[in-house]
Amino acid sequence: MRQDIKEHMDVIGADGVHVGTVDRVEENRIKLTRKDSGEGSHRGHHHYVPLALVAEVEGDRLRLSANADVAVSMEEEGDGSPA
Structure with missing residues (x-):
């Protein structure tokens, strides 16, 4: 599945909400x-979601196994620390 992930794909939670x-x-x-x-101190740099x-x-969308709010809470900064 990793090989199917392409640049500019939409990442959506299991609930269909854009992540x-x-x-x-x-x-x-x-x-x-x-x-x-995101906003505030999170604005302007990359965040990461675990594979x-x-x-x-599915097509040009990557669906996560977690709802968007849970996935966002699991995002990491570039150094691996929580976002």
Whole structure:
């Protein structure tokens, strides 16, 4: 499934809510684009979602196994610390 993940795919939670947009896959994480980085101190840099959360790739969408609010709570910074 990792090989099916492409740049600019929409990342959506199991509940259908937008989580972010794929920048690329790095090791065991999906790097999200900066435009999906959030607000305040989180704004303007990349966040990462664990590949383990990927449920399926359907067309140009990557669906996660967790709802969007849970997936966002599991996002990491570039150094692996919680977002």
